[in-house]
Structures are given as structure tokens and as C-alpha cells.
Amino acid sequence: MVLTVCLSSKAKQFGGVIPPLRMQPQGTEEERYYFHVSGVYYCLLIGSSIDPKMKMLAFSNSGPVRPVLVGEEWGEQAFDIMRNLTRNVPASPKLKQGLKPKP
Numbered sequence: 133m134v135l136t137v138c139l140s141s142k143a144k145q146f147g148g149v150i151p152p153l154r155m156q157p158q159g160t161e162e163e164r165y166y167f168h169v170s171g172v173y174y175c176l177l178i179g180s181s182i183d184p185k186m187k188m189l190a191f192s193n194s195g196p197v198r199p200v201l202v203g204e205e206w207g208e209q210a211f212d213i214m215r216n217l218t219r220n221v222p223a224s225p226k227l228k229q230g231l232k233p234k235p
Contacts, residue, residue: 134182135192137200138173140207150214152176168210 150168162179177186191198223231
């Protein structure tokens with residue numbers, strides 16, 4: 133099992149929450165769970181086929197170094213996942229009202 137922790141380097145980032153999403157890369161037995169909480173993007177990898185390079189990046193490493201990945205792509209990736217999840221979900225009337233600009 134490997135847990136990676138990623139931060140977006142963009143000043144403006146997605147500040148919402150994405151509950152854990154299960155994904156499985158094609159052709160592997162590895163399972164991946166992505167989740168995002170207030171600007172921090174996590175990836176949990178489970179399985180026997182995890183790339184050794186990913187194991188080196190593990191925040192859950194038992195050594196003294198706990199790497200945190202920083203880059204512009206993490207905020208964008210979280211935002212893309214949220215956009216895909218909500219693409220066909222209709223907004224409630226209360227949400228629509230709350231999104232209107234205030235005078």
C-alpha cells in the first residue's frame with residue numbers, strides 16, 4: 133500500500149472535497165483511490181503490482197523523509213475529476229439561487 137500527498141502550486145485552487153474514488157489502471161491488479169480535501173490531493177495505491185518508483189514517493193514511508201509532491205497539475209486534476217462527476221447532475225433550485233451574483 134502506498135499513499136501519496138500532493139499540493140497544488142497555483143495560488144487559486146479547488147477548495148472542495150472529493151470523496152474517495154476507486155480507479156484501476158488497465159492491465160494491472162493495482163487499485164487506486166483518489167480523494168481531495170481543501171487543496172490537498174491524495175492517491176492511495178493498493179496491490180502487489182505497485183511501481184517501485186511510486187513506493188519511493190510514498191508519504192506513508194517508514195523512513196524519516198515524508199515526500200509531499202507540489203505542482204500545478206494536482207489542483208487541475210482534482211478539478212477535472214469534480215467536473216466529470218458533476219457533468220450530468222442537475223443543480224438544485226437552492227444551489228442555483230446561491231450561485232447568483234449578490235447585488
